[in-house]
Amino acid sequence: MPELPEVETVVNGLKPQVMGHRILDVRNSGKNLRYPLPDFTSITHATINDIHRRAKYLIFSLDNQQTLLWHLGMTGQFHVLENDAEAAKHEHVRLDLSENISLCYRDTRRFGYADICDTNNLLAHPWLKKLGVEPLTDEFDAKQLKINLQTRNTSIKQNIMDNAIVVGVGNIYASESLFRAGIHPAAPAKSLSSKQLGLLVLHIKEVLKEAIIAGGSTISDFVKADGKPGYFAHSFKVYGRDGEPCLVCKSPIQRIVQAGRASFFCPNCQKV
DNA sequence: AAGGTTACCTGCCCGC
DNA sequence: TGCGGGCAGGTAACCT
Known part of the structure; x- marks a missing residue:
C-alpha cells in the first residue's frame, strides 16, 4: 500500500524511536515474506545508526558495516512496541532492541521483503542499482524526462510508475499528478x-510533498510508525472517484x- | 527486446 | 448468512 510519502512518513516516525538502539535478537513467524527472510545473525548485536529512504525502500544503516534493506510491499507496517508486547495478527518479524523495545513488522499479504548487505556494496544491491531518480530532487526535471521518454511507446502513466525512470x-499519485497536469x-x-x-x-513534486506534509495517505491498512493514521486520502481529486463529478468541470x-x-x-480536463 | 500478463498473499466488499 | 468473484496502494518474473 505505501507510496513514497507513506514510506517517508514511516522513516521519520521510526527514526527518533529506534536510532541508537542495539539489536539484541531477531525473531520471525517462520513464514516467508515475498522472498525468504535473510539470515539476521550478521546484524544481531549491531546498533542502528540511522534510517533513510531510497525509492520505497527503508534503509537501516548499522554500526558494523552492514545495512538492512526493507520494502513494505502493499501491506507492510512497522510498529515500535514494548519488548514483551504480544504479537499482533500477521506479525512476521520482530527485532528486539535495547532498552526494552521491539521493532515489529506486520504484513497481511506478505508482499514485503528484506535483505542485508555490506554497506560498502549498498548501491550495487540488485534492488537499488537499477532505480531511477528521486522525484523530489532537482535531478528529476522535464529535460531528462523528455530524453528518457522519447523511445517509449507506452502510456505516460505506465512510464511515470516505472522505477527505472523515476x-x-x-498508482495513486500517478493518477493525481496527471489530473493536475x-x-x-x-x-x-x-x-x-x-x-x-x-x-x-511540477505536479508530481507538488502532490508528493503535500502528501508527506499530510503524513501519508490512509487507505485500508496504512499506519504510521506511531500507530496513527495519515490523512491525505481526503484530498484525492480523481483516485477512487469514478462516476463522481470532476471537482473542476x-x-x-x-x-x-x-x-x-x-x-x-x-475525460474533459485531461486530453490524450 | 519492449510491452503485456501473471504471480506472490490475505482480506474486504459486492452481488446473488 | 453464505459463497464466489473481483479488487487492493508494489514489484519482478514470465511470456509473446
Missing part, C-alpha cells in the same frame, strides 16, 4: 511536449485499466 510514483493517463509517453512534461514534473470521473492497474481521470 522512483516512488505509485491536465494529461490523459493513456497519452503516449513520447508524444508529450516539453511544456507538458514540465507541468507533470463536473464531468464524471472515469476509470480505465492500464497494465493491470486502475487509472482515474477526467
